Amino acid sequence: MTDLETIKKKVSTKPAISGGANFETHVLSQTRYGFKFKPSLGYALFTLLFVGVAYAFLYAGIASYLKTKTFEFLFSIVTVAGAAFFIAGNFLLLSYFSPIVFNTHSNRFYRGFNKQNPKKSTALSNIVALQIIGETISGENGNYKSFELNLVLKDATRMNVVDHGKLKTIIIDAEVLSQYFNLPIWHAQS
Incomplete structure (x- = not known):
């Protein structure tokens, strides 16, 4: 049995991160030194809605206080x-606006602003496969599907890349990364 087959038998097929969105949260784009995931327009609007509601409530509260002084x-x-x-x-x-980057210049994958955080970054040479996993999320308005793209590392651990509701997009993104970095794609039964 090859090392890759041994790793495949050891790697978990459960979602790396429970929960997820029912819409596309990130979009893959090519950069000068590899690839990065950027927030999708839908996710940006969703996030800005939260911030807008926050400012509206805070403004209403402060305006009420200034008017009544009580x-x-x-x-x-x-x-x-x-x-x-x-x-x-x-x-x-x-x-969600923190970087998710595959940087060939620094030979690193990282998620977040700290490029050296061992929980959120790894050397590109440490990645042996890409994993796609789906899960059904139970919500207030019924069930929906969410899909993860994970990196499988040499020690059979995984690192989450993105998690959103568009399977077709996750598959296309995985295929682009697979071809560029010469990595297999493992579709997990879930």
């Missing part, structure tokens, strides 16, 4: 809701 119950509710949307919106901005 801390009313409505002021408290509006301000707390605005703060919650503000925190969630900024978390979405930071986490």
Whole structure:
């Protein structure tokens, strides 16, 4: 049995990250030194909606206070809701607008702003395969499918690249990366 077959038997076929979106969150684009995933227009609008609601609530709360000069119950509710949307919106901005990069110049894959974080980066030479996994998510309005693109590393661990609801796009992105980096694609049963 080859090393690749041994790794394939060891690697998990469960989603690396539970949950996911039911729409396309990222788009693959080629760069001067490899590839990067950028947030999709739909995800950018979703994130900006959170931030917009946060500012609207905070503005309403502050305007209410300035008008009445008292801390009313409505002021408290509006301000707390605005703060919650503000925190969630900024978390979405930071986490989904952070870089997801395959850089051939530095020989690194990294996710996030710290290119050397061992939990979110690896040498490109450490990647042995690309893995696609689907899962069904139960939501308030029914079930939907979400799909992951993961990197499989030499030690049979995985590193998540993207997670979104467009299987066709995940497959196309995996094929582009597979051809460029000469990596097999493993479709996991899920």
